[in-house]
Amino acid sequence: MPEPLRLPAQPPACELCARDAPLTRHHLIPRSVHNKTYVQKRYAKSERITATLWLCRACHNQVHRLFTEKELALTYNNKERLLSDERLSTFVSWLSAKPAGFHPRH
Secondary structure, eight states: OOOOOOOOOOOSSOTTTOOOSOEEEEESSOGGGTTSHHHHTTSOHHHHHHOEEEEEHHHHHHHHHHOOHHHHHHTOOSHHHHHHSHHHHHHHHHHHTSOTTOOOOO
């Protein structure tokens, strides 16, 4: 019998801004595109399910504001690639200096 898939454990802080805040799981390959051929050809089912980051709500919202589901799946599908986008890295840098309870207005 195959071993069950294990999702990464929740870290103590956001994996982008490093703030100590309530965290949400971000699927690096969005669940809404798991059934698309372009995703199934590129990623094994186990990778589609387990490729996640733990993000604070502010970082999670910003990721989804900046990128489409297809862009996330094909281009911005890991932490380094997300942070390679200047818009997101600038936001994360700005947010990282804010206190844990801070919520930006958008």
